[in-house]
Amino acid sequence: MTEKSDATHDQADQVLSAAEQQWTDHAVRQLHRREVELPSDIQQRLISMRRDAVAALEYSEHNGWNWKLPLGGLATAGAVLFAALLLLRGPVPELPVLEGIDSIMAVEIANDVELLEDLEFVAWMLALEEAETQRQPASG
Amino acid sequence: MTHAVELNQFLAGVEKRAYAIAVMSVKNPEDALDIVQDVMMTLASKYAAKPSTEWPPIFYRILRNRITDHHRLSVRHRRWFGWLTPHTEEDNPLENSPGHRQYEPEQKHRAVSNGVRLVEAIEQLPARQREAFVFRAWEGLDVKGTARVMGCSEGSVKTHYSRAVKSLRAQLGDLVYD
Numbered sequence: 001m002t003e004k005s006d007a008t009h010d011q012a013d014q015v016l017s018a019a020e021q022q023w024t025d026h027a028v029r030q031l032h033r034r035e036v037e038l039p040s041d042i043q044q045r046l047i048s049m050r051r052d053a054v055a056a057l058e059y060s061e062h063n064g065w066n067w068k069l070p071l072g073g074l075a076t077a078g079a080v081l082f083a084a085l086l087l088l089r090g091p092v093p094e095l096p097v098l099e100g101i102d103s104i105m106a107v108e109i110a111n112d113v114e115l116l117e118d119l120e121f122v123a124w125m126l127a128l129e130e131a132e133t134q135r136q137p138a139s140g
Numbered sequence: 141m142t143h144a145v146e147l148n149q150f151l152a153g154v155e156k157r158a159y160a161i162a163v164m165s166v167k168n169p170e171d172a173l174d175i176v177q178d179v180m181m182t183l184a185s186k187y188a189a190k191p192s193t194e195w196p197p198i199f200y201r202i203l204r205n206r207i208t209d210h211h212r213l214s215v216r217h218r219r220w221f222g223w224l225t226p227h228t229e230e231d232n233p234l235e236n237s238p239g240h241r242q243y244e245p246e247q248k249h250r251a252v253s254n255g256v257r258l259v260e261a262i263e264q265l266p267a268r269q270r271e272a273f274v275f276r277a278w279e280g281l282d283v284k285g286t287a288r289v290m291g292c293s294e295g296s297v298k299t300h301y302s303r304a305v306k307s308l309r310a311q312l313g314d315l316v317y318d
Contacts, residue, residue: 006147015298015301015302016301016302016305020302020305020306020309023305023309024277024305027258027277027308027312028277028278028280030252030255030258031160031255031258031259031278032278033255034255034259035156035157035160036156038156038159038160042159042169042173045153045173046155046156046159046173046176047155049155049173049176049177049180049261050148050151050152050155050180052146052177052180052181053147053151053177053180053181053183053184054144054148054184056181056183056184056185057143057144057188060154061142061143061144065201104242109317
């Protein structure tokens with residue numbers, strides 16, 4: 001670690017004087033010695049934690065695909081089934097286009113049953129009036 | 141080399157230092173162990189796929205965040221439940237400062253030789269200076285890596301680090317020379 005510490009104190013990073021750097025190197029050596037002198041029970045617990053972390057990684061590396069594969073398979077099968085259903089349904093029947101009414105209006109009107117009934121009534125009235133006007137000259 | 145083997149080697153190299161840093165910051169060995177365990181598991185579960193050269197700053201960044209979280213929780217706990225805990229002499233920061241701690245001659249020699257005084261002095265540094273010294277000098281991260289861990293600019297790292305060294309040197313003088 002000391003070698004790494006010394007190596008990283010390159011010129012670009014240098015913020016300490018030579019004396020300060022020398023002092024820091026000694027201080028860091030003392031700190032590294034303290035690391036080694038940790039109580040053995042703490043060292044054992046750290047080793048055990050490390051093993052748990054590595055085991056967790058190994059488990060995810062080996063078993064990570066086990067649950068992803070079926071999910072991926074299911075998603076693919078679903079997509080294929082959906083595409084097949086679309087193809088089997090054939091062409092979607094086109095809505096009848098009314099003269100002077102664009103398709104969006106037609107859809108909106110179709111949604112409103114009451115309005116549709118009113119329009120039918122008006123159309124029936126107009127047809128009745130037309131029939132009467134045709135009858136009047138004939139009778140007159 | 142598999143990720144697991146690489147991770148094992150990396151953690152073996154940093155675990156004791158991480159524990160020492162955590163204990164220095166939270167002042168409680170059990171809490172420090174919990175923090176280190178959490179950091180190890182987070183690195184293994186979320187960041188192991190990253191290149192191993194990126195692990196040191198990531199590891200220490202997580203460690204720093206966990207220590208900060210611990211302090212936040214402690215402050216919140218003290219705010220709500222502080223009145224339940226009786227104050228002890230150990231709570232007095234002045235009593236525990238390196239300048240105030242009294243050593244017998246033999247104790248003093250032992251404290252100096254095993255770096256106790258140094259650690260006490262580092263503990264007393266302002267948080268940012270302590271972090272800069274710990275990550276830059278102790279862990280040996282470069283300025284860029286230290287800046288990533290501390291979440292600040294490289295210039296800021298240099299300033300905090302320089303101040304930390306000056307402050308420690310002023311307090312301890314030649315005590316670090318063996």
